[in-house]
Amino acid sequence: MLSLQALVDDPALELRVLEAGEPGALEARALWLHNTELPDPSTYVREGEIVLTNGLWLAEATPAEFVANVCRAGAAGMVFGLREQTPRTPAELIEACREAGLPLLEISIRVPFTAVTEAAAAIYTEQRQGALVGLVRRGNALAAAISHGAGASGVLSVLRREHELPLAVVDRMARQLAAAGVDLTADQLRLAAEGLARRPPPLEIDLGEAGRASMFLVSAVGDIDAALLCLRPITELSRAEQDALEQTARFLSLEVAKQQAVQAIEQRYASELLDMILSGPQRAAEVPDRLRAFGVDPDGALAVCTLAFADGETLPGIAEAVTDFFLDNSTAVVVAAGSQDVVAVLPWRQPADELPELAGRLRDAVRKRFPGHRPVVGLGEPAASAADLRRPLVQSREACQVLRRRQGGRPDSDVATIGQLITYRLLLGLHDAETLTGFVNRVLGPLRAHDQRHSGELEHTLRVFLEYDAQFGATAAALFVHVNTLRNRLAKVAELTGLDVARTVDRVDLFLALEADAMRQSG
Missing domain, CATH: 1.10.10.2840 (PucR C-terminal helix-turn-helix domain)
Known part of the structure; x- marks a missing residue:
């Protein structure tokens, strides 16, 4: 990195520090070099540049005036070049830099400014080469992680080998696809999804208690489908960190596209299973194989739970929340998301009167994931096998609809079996x-x-x-x-x-x- 200290460390330049300036000023990143003899170079000097001067302006401006003009431009520091007419740096210039907190270096009369420029160019070249080598090395590691099936989590681990950043991958359905160093809440996931839905998406989003997060977009299938979130503002990220995040986001596009394709296939298969069950005898023979594909034993007893929100709102991520609950309980399950509810078909070996307790825990898990919403769960009578699933499926969906229509229901009344909620819709649902x-x-x-x-x-x-x-x-x-x-x-x-x-x-x-x-x- 180009800095005053990097130039001082080059013995060929014969630089001597006369004033170090503010703490850390010598080590701060410098933009480039600017050679000037104007009494007021503030119009031309860019912020972060190092000013090179031989002091030819001394006939037109005092050192204090020149230093004030340089500081007004936001220069990173000054290098004063000695010459035969000025074999020593003027004491007034040293004092002015001390008072302004501006770093001041002195360069030997034997060394021209072109040598400083060449040294700065060499530093930039070496830095760029290092960045390119790092880019290639990181790209190879990211490609290897994806090809070996490490998933989005594996991609993030590659990035965190170089930069210890809090990271998460969130898609536009408010699903957390991977995380490293952070675990986002449901509200934070919702805020991230809302940010993705904006056109154009912002560079940063406010995640409440987690603070501001930088957003690096992930385009999977021709659209912005997800984002790599770094829970730090963009202004706190170095250029190297930003480059690494942008590169990682591009590789994540491959993984997100793959995940979305798998999820879409699973959802289609799950939805088709419901159609098979509701079709009655016509497609009954297809149901067992479809259940086995999801790891559910079709020959044993089965239970059906239907979950929806009482306020009628369909929120993204409900099916994932239901799936996660059963996976956390080591239960194989088929979860199908519809326009108004989510149906779960699972093995059930326990007594039927224990099913409401499981449904209550499911309700609580979903409520925690979606605070401010009231989930309700309808249950059907357990089926002896896959051949008997139609009746409990109709029962559970009808019970769920009845619970949704209830106003001001208590939490203990948000789970019900169909035996507690006999309605005309149940009777209709029992017919083909x-x-x-x-x-x-x-x-x-x-x-x-x-x-x-x-x-x-x-x-x-x-x-x-x-x-x-x-x-x-x-x-x-x-x-x-x-x-x-x-x-x-x-x-x-x-x-x-x-x-x-x-x-x-x-x-x-x-x-x-x-x-x-x-x-x-x-x-």
């Missing part, structure tokens, strides 16, 4: 898709045919009427129609379907048909 489709078509088919021919709104009117608990006035107001118009439409519904909304039994059939249709579309 073909049966439900036939029921919906028989009840709603005539209404839809009429609406299509006449651009009518009979089905919508019926839906709103039932949502407003069969109150004519409230329904008419919501539809912006007269009550008589509403009555005429409901009379037409009765004519087409043979079901009269004035009769409780008929109204139940209409309501169930609408709900069954909604379940088919969402399922």
